Every structure is written in C-alpha cells, then in structure tokens.
Amino acid sequence: MIQVQGLHKSFGNLKVLKGIDLEVQKGEVVSVIGGSGSGKSTLLYCINAIEKIQKGKILVDGIDAHDKKTDKNKLRQKLGMVFQQWNSFPHLTVLENVTLAPRVVLGQTTKQAEDLAKQYLDHVGLGDKYDEYPTRMSGGQQQRLAIARTLAMKPSYMLLDEVTSALDPELVGEVLDTLRLLRKEGMTMICVTHEMAFAKEVSDRIAFVEKGIIEEIGDAHQVIENPANEKTQRFLSKVL
C-alpha cells in the first residue's frame, strides 16, 4: 500500500503540492488527472523520493520513503517508474537496457538477467528487437522498452508519468495495450495521464489535481462521467 499523508512540496518559494492525501491499495489502479503545472509529476517524484518533501509523510508498505534511515535505492526497487520521455540508455542494446539494473542492482548473473529480460521484452512485444539499439526504434517501441526495463526489477508498484503524451497518435495504442496487460495481471499502478478515456477504462479510481490539491477523488466512471466538484467539471469540459 502507498500512503501519502499531508504532503507539502515546494521548489524554493513556489508551492507545488499543498497537502496531498492519497491511499493506493495493493492491486489498485489510480489515475491522476489535471492541468499542466498542477503538480502531478512532482507527486510521483516525491513518492519515489527523487524529490525531497517539506511536510507530510509518504509510506510505501509502511516504510517512510523520506526517512533519513530509509534505503532509497531499496525503496525505488519497489517503485517502478516510467517517464513521459522514455529515457532509454542509448549506448546499450535493447536487451542490455533491460538487464543492466537487475545485474548491477540485484546482482543477477548475465544469464539470469537475460532470460528474464527476454520474457519481459516478449511480453511488451519487443521479442524481435533484443540486439537493436533504442535510438533506431520508434517512440512507442522505446516506451515499451522502458516499461520492460522497469518490470525487470519486479516492482510492487508502477508509477507512470504521462507515458503516452510524447508519442505520435498512431503509437499511443500499442503502449496503452501494454498497460492494459499489466492491469489485467494485477499490477498496482498510479498513472498520471491525459488520456481520459483510457483512465476511465483501466482505473479503479481517478484523482483530479489542481494547483497542488486533490480536488476530487472517486470511482473512475463517476469522476469522468459525473464529477461532483465544479473544478473537475470545468477541467473535463476543456479536455473532453
């Protein structure tokens, strides 16, 4: 379970998150929607302890993510993160992209890591690209590579930050299909997304964030089709 309690985060004088409370149960998929600059990415970065927080608490399976004594690297192994820009490692082949962290972080042998990597690459539909270099692949393929690379660390949770918004429209589908697959397998996910239809389809709950505050959170269908909060209504009328 991921528990975010009274989270405040600022960059210098700029208050970005102003008291976020959020609980995500094991097996649940929660989407976070909201306008640009509302603090959605920052929220994920705080959960992952990539960004420091000023106030509040984040517990991942009961472990305080921002406690000085917490091993951040251990914590991040539990929290797979995929970014808007896929960030493939350009100097490594597709297979090496996936095996790197399992080898150097988890200490798997090359053989072990490769067997596992191949499974995940097959899973996301890159079974014929093991020896390719990422820069020679499409954005959609690179994003699926990023997902496989994250899965190979066997995370308990996936944090997805607008994983389709940098893609050409015709490539969005293949990545969403991969996420649907994860959902079906019971992966716990927090998805920041601009794809409302997708959010409604795969999420259990949807949270609407504006100016660093969760203005509304509830059942996915309810939030999209029948938002209770005026601000949610205004946002949705603009994007739908």
Added chain:
Amino acid sequence: MGDYQFHWIIVYQALPQMLKGTFVTLHVSLLSMFLGIIIAVFLSLGKMSETRILNIIPNIWIEIARNTPALFQIYMAYFGLGAFGIHLSPYVSVLSALVFINAGYLAETFRGGFQSIPSTQLIASRSLGMTRIKAYRYVVLPQMFRRVYHPMTNQFVWSILMSSLGILVGMGELSGETQRLQSLSFRTLEFFMVAAVLYYVVTKSVLLCSELISKKIFTGDI
C-alpha cells in the same frame, strides 16, 4: 650551403637506441593520459558540484594547467620542487607535468561531455534503484566518454609531442635520446630528421589505433 654531406650510417647504427627512446615517449604519454583521465573525471565532477568547497581545487587546477606553458610545469616539477627538497627523476617530472596539464584540459572537455547528457538519464537510472555511483559507472560515464573520445585522442597526440620537452631535463625519451646521440657524432640534422619521422609514425599509429578501438567498443548510437 648546399654542400652538407648526409651520413646516415651512424643514425642507422643508433636506431635501436632511438626506438628505445620512442618507447619511453609512448610510455610516458600513455601513462600521463591514463592518470590524467582519472583525475579529470573527478575535477570535472568537482567543478560541476553545487557544493562550493568542491569547486575550489578544480578551479585552481584547471586555470593553472590551461594558462601556463608546459615548459613551466616541467621546470617546476624538476627544479622547483627540488628547492623544497623533493627530487623527482626526469621521467617523473615530465610525467607529473603532463598529468597535470592533461587533467586540466580534459576536465573541461569532460564537463562539456557531462553537460550534454540529459539529466533524465541519471534520474531514470536512480529510479531503477541504482546508487549514484552505479548510475555514473554504467549509464553516464560510458556516454560521456563516447562524446569526448575525439578530443581525448587529440590530447593524447598533444602529450606525445609535448613529452619532447623531456629534452630539457635530460629525460631519455625520443627527443632527449636523439639529443644525446647527436652530440656524440654531431650528425644533428640526420638524427633529428629521423626523430621527426618517428614522431610522425607514432602519432599516426595512435590516431589509427584509436579509430579502430572506437569502432570496436562504441557500438550503437550516442
């Protein structure tokens, strides 16, 4: 004018010694590159650090290395330190001067290389659970070294040519050895012409080798 008699046979007989000098030249410049690269990585990281204290040494080092003559560095190492009771051999003097300069120049090259790598590469690595050191070791540094490979090769060639200043402190590298040999026979022109050819062959070979090596190790795109 025009009636200089070339005598090559003496040079020919001295060739083994000249080749030995060539080996020392290659040896000292290779070692100066190796140590220079290692130090330069730390200097450039220090210079980029947001912790002010860590900027100090890199700043001073880089400024002096880039803005004073190599000759001065070698004299400082050989005669200057001698004044403090530290007596370095000619080889070590030249080596430390070259290391000092290589590190200074390469630090700036590396800084440019590091800055050309998107910070998201580091963030992505850290998000996979890598420590900062592992992220640098496996993701950032390999990409940085690709980008600075050619300037690094140039620095190596520079080191080979600059090691000829060893002649001033009586080091037995190619120039020093040539100087000693010609002083025995006074066939100055012949000896230094052959030395020039040897320098040319060495630097060309280095460039060729580095090209071959880069093809071998840098697969994929940057």
